[in-house]
Amino acid sequence: MRVAVVGGTGPFGTALAIRLREAGAEVVIGSRDHDRAASLAAELGVEGATNDLAVQAADLVVLAVNADAALDTARELRGAIGSTPVLSVASELRFTKGGVLPSPAAASLAERMQEELDGPVLAGLHSLAAASLGAEVPPDEDAFVCGDDPDAKALALELASRLTSGRALDAGPLASARALEGFTAVIVNMNKRYRAHAGIRVTGIS
Numbered sequence: 001m002r003v004a005v006v007g008g009t010g011p012f013g014t015a016l017a018i019r020l021r022e023a024g025a026e027v028v029i030g031s032r033d034h035d036r037a038a039s040l041a042a043e044l045g046v047e048g049a050t051n052d053l054a055v056q057a058a059d060l061v062v063l064a065v066n067a068d069a070a071l072d073t074a075r076e077l078r079g080a081i082g083s084t085p086v087l088s089v090a091s092e093l094r095f096t097k098g099g100v101l102p103s104p105a106a107a108s109l110a111e112r113m114q115e116e117l118d119g120p121v122l123a124g125l126h127s128l129a130a131a132s133l134g135a136e137v138p139p140d141e142d143a144f145v146c147g148d149d150p151d152a153k154a155l156a157l158e159l160a161s162r163l164t165s166g167r168a169l170d171a172g173p174l175a176s177a178r179a180l181e182g183f184t185a186v187i188v189n190m191n192k193r194y195r196a197h198a199g200i201r202v203t204g205i206s
């Protein structure tokens with residue numbers, strides 16, 4: 001599987017690239033800046049390119065840019081991405097004095113991203129902290145993926161299954177992204193309260 005990680009120079013994209021490389025996937029990290037992608041890619045032992053070139057010939061694009069830039073980036077890369085499936089990992093969060101809040105928007109970021117792209121959009125991996133993903137051993141937690149296109153979702157679940165020692169779980173249609181993205185606020189609040197990198201394990205599914 002060839003995976004393009006757009007925004008692959010950030011903590012999450014970098015950790016994802018390392019884990020995927022170790023799991024035998026072909027990885028190309030993208031950046032707005034060619035030199036930044038190239039030098040980090042050389043360090044990680046993967047390929048690097050500008051975002052628009054990175055997505056070409058990928059089986060799956062992971063959009064791992066800063067959440068505030070996710071929609072604009074999807075819009076800008078629409079032509080380059082074409083019909084390739086895109087996995088959105090972003091959660092829009094609001095950091096307030098009272099705690100971290102989920103987005104007040106009615107539709108998830110991933111659903112809004114679907115409006116901008118021609119291929120299927122999936123959402124997932126929100127509960128995997130970059131620090132856990134980049135640790136020496138795969139994190140002991142489950143990973144969730146949702147989406148409306150069965151083939152694209154199967155591909156994203158295959159990717160997710162390579163990231164943790166837990167399970168890659170199908171979380172339903174793309175509308176489930178509202179809950180997955182929103183739950184990130186819960187996790188970040190717990191991380192702050194308990195000084196942790198919390199993850200999720202679902203019980204009752206064998």
Ligand SMILES: NC(=O)c1ccc[n+]([C@@H]2O[C@H](COP(=O)([O-])OP(=O)(O)OC[C@H]3O[C@@H](n4cnc5c(N)ncnc54)[C@H](OP(=O)(O)O)[C@@H]3O)[C@@H](O)[C@H]2O)c1
Binds near residue numbers: 008064069089128
């Ligand atoms: N951090 C986590 O633990 C975690 C866990 C689960 C999901 N996520 C999600 O994963 C995504 C990446 O997280 P992160 O912590 O790695 O984010 P980040 O460091 O804030 O951003 C990742 C990359 O996005 C690119 N970027 C920043 N601003 C941009 C802009 N205005 N336009 C286009 N690209 C821009 C930068 O790459 P270049 O400057 O090289 O282009 C940057 O290295 C986020 O959407 C986040 O919600 C994060």
